[in-house]
Amino acid sequence: MEGRNNKMVxxxxxxxxxxxxxxxxxxxxxxxxxxxxxxxxxxxxxETGGTKAIAVVRGPRTLHPQHMQDPKTGILRVNYxxxxxxxxxxxxxxxxxxxxxxxxxxxxxxxxxIDLSGFPNTVVDVxxxxxxxxxxxxxxxxxxxxxxxxxxGIPMKEMISAIxxxxxxxxxxxxxxxxxxxxxxxxxxxxxxxxxxxRSKSIALLQLDGKISLGELTAAIEMGKKACExxxxxxxxxxxxxxxxxxxxxxxxxx
Amino acid sequence: xxxxxRQIVVPGETIVSGNEFLPGDGAYRDGADVVAERYGIVNIFxxxxxxxxxxxAYYPRRGNTIIGTIVDITFNGWLIDFGGAxxxxxxVAEVPRYVNKNEMxxxxxxxxxxxxxxxxxxxxxxxxxxxxxxxxxxxxxxxVSIGANQVPRVxxxxxSMVKIIKNATGCEITVGQNGKIWISGHDxxxxxxxKNIIELIADNVMEVGLTERVEKFIxxxxxxxxxxxxxxxxxxxxxx
Numbered sequence: 279m280e281g282r283n284n285k286m287v288x289x290x291x292x293x294x295x296x297x298x299x300x301x302x303x304x305x306x307x308x309x310x311x312x313x314x315x316x317x318x319x320x321x322x323x324x325e326t327g328g329t330k331a332i333a334v335v336r337g338p339r340t341l342h343p344q345h346m347q348d349p350k351t352g353i354l355r356v357n358y359x360x361x362x363x364x365x366x367x368x369x370x371x372x373x374x375x376x377x378x379x380x381x382x383x384x385x386x387x388x389x390x391x392i393d394l395s396g397f398p399n400t401v402v403d404v405x406x407x408x409x410x411x412x413x414x415x416x417x418x419x420x421x422x423x424x425x426x427x428x429x430x431g432i433p434m435k436e437m438i439s440a441i442x443x444x445x446x447x448x449x450x451x452x453x454x455x456x457x458x459x460x461x462x463x464x465x466x467x468x469x470x471x472x473x474x475x476x477r478s479k480s481i482a483l484l485q486l487d488g489k490i491s492l493g494e495l496t497a498a499i500e501m502g503k504k505a506c507e508x509x510x511x512x513x514x515x516x517x518x519x520x521x522x523x524x525x526x527x528x529x530x531x532x533x
Numbered sequence: 534x535x536x537x538x539r540q541i542v543v544p545g546e547t548i549v550s551g552n553e554f555l556p557g558d559g560a561y562r563d564g565a566d567v568v569a570e571r572y573g574i575v576n577i578f579x580x581x582x583x584x585x586x587x588x589x590a591y592y593p594r595r596g597n598t599i600i601g602t603i604v605d606i607t608f609n610g611w612l613i614d615f616g617g618a619x620x621x622x623x624x625v626a627e628v629p630r631y632v633n634k635n636e637m638x639x640x641x642x643x644x645x646x647x648x649x650x651x652x653x654x655x656x657x658x659x660x661x662x663x664x665x666x667x668x669x670x671x672x673x674x675x676x677v678s679i680g681a682n683q684v685p686r687v688x689x690x691x692x693s694m695v696k697i698i699k700n701a702t703g704c705e706i707t708v709g710q711n712g713k714i715w716i717s718g719h720d721x722x723x724x725x726x727x728k729n730i731i732e733l734i735a736d737n738v739m740e741v742g743l744t745e746r747v748e749k750f751i752x753x754x755x756x757x758x759x760x761x762x763x764x765x766x767x768x769x770x771x772x773x
Contacts, residue, residue, distance in 0.1 A: 431589025
């Protein structure tokens with residue numbers, strides 16, 4: 279049992295070739311877009327393979343009810359939800375146990391990088407919606423939310439990039455899709471969503487669903503951190519691209 | 534070490550390295566590095582580094598002209614909603630005439646719109662004034678809302694764009710930095726035309742050669758930029 283990792287000591291892993299032919303450390307094709315919702319203060323979409331997330335940021339604005347206000351700092355509220363048609367079985371709209379949990383963990387992850395001390399008694403709302411889901415929706419949501427927060431001009435110490443690492447039987451893979459997540463043979467699948475900050479490379483979110491040894495988990499986190507670099511590049515490129523247009527817009531003013 | 538000007542940064546990105554640099558608005562120091570705290574364009578003035586936001590909500594700055602609505606009356610002033618994080622405060626001492634504190638709604642009542650100048654920006658709120666020329670209560674005309682980031686294009690270089698619209702429609706136009714624009718003219722038709730021109734600019738903010746496009750649009754509307762003279766240059770609001 280001990281010392282087992284993706285090098286497959288002892289028994290061979292039942293999952294040697296990924297269903298979509300990716301390498302174990304290869305992410306799905308990613309597309310990020312900035313400013314997808316015109317009425318918002320900041321917005322972005324993030325797509326990985328069959329998963330798409332749209333994040334909208336509104337605020338800072340006065341927080342109501344007043345008893346929730348914090349005179350020391352502004353607060354962050356995250357609302358995550360999957361759209362009814364995002365998967366093949368219909369999802370009942372409205373809050374669920376799962377969506378409330380994901381909202382909360384995303385809120386904690388994003389709170390670690392943003393600084394709202396300049397806006398006391400206010401709230402920044404982040405709405406994450408999933409129009410199509412193929413596993414890894416919370417990490418896609420976080421990636422979109424980080425871009426949207428930057429786009430909204432919210433003060434942030436650094437960016438956040440997130441990825442889901444999985445252990446499929448005994449093989450560690452990055453950016454798990456639904457088919458891999460449902461893998462039942464051998465040890466089954468373990469899902470590890472994690473979010474990494476862009477500058478200090480600290481972990482802002484780490485969840486684990488399944489069974490894994492300490493050695494494997496360490497290896498999984500390392501893999502995830504490496505994959506987050508790819509995600510970060512996509513996020514930064516998306517933000518820079520819009521500013522190139524924006525620069526024309528201001529026509530040399532506003533400098 | 535200093536990178537080229539007008540460089541775009543994202544939060545967490547190192548702008549420059551070196552202890553001689555001073556982080557300003559939208560930047561912070563991390564060890565020897567000056568790091569961006571906001572998404573925007575880098576502005577380096579001598580050793581002072583700022584990041585100017587290019588998108589997002591409107592953040593008031595001292596000296597801005599803003600247009601807002603009265604949402605509350607306190608014992609010594611008015612609260613104005615201008616679309617920012619907090620409401621702006623207009624003190625009775627900052628209006629152009631004496632106001633009896635028992636009859637404050639006689640001067641400015643709930644729901645009325647005002648043009649004011651940002652006097653002071655603190656984290657707890659914004660103080661505004663209407664004591665100078667061109668500021669005061671809005672009476673008549675219409676208010677158009679656009680994004681605060683689209684405002685520079687509507688104003689144009691040194692006010693050139695807004696001048697074109699004023700000349701063509703004969704309307705008086707006041708642009709608030711918060712994205713609210715007040716249009717007041719002889720008749721509603723001209724005001725609607727001015728509104729349409731402004732919305733055309735706001736929708737095509739990314740375009741190069743927008744001035745030509747606007748001039749073409751003005752011709753299509755059947756207006757002539759040369760013929761119409763501007764009505765009353767002075768917009769001393771507030772009083773009659």
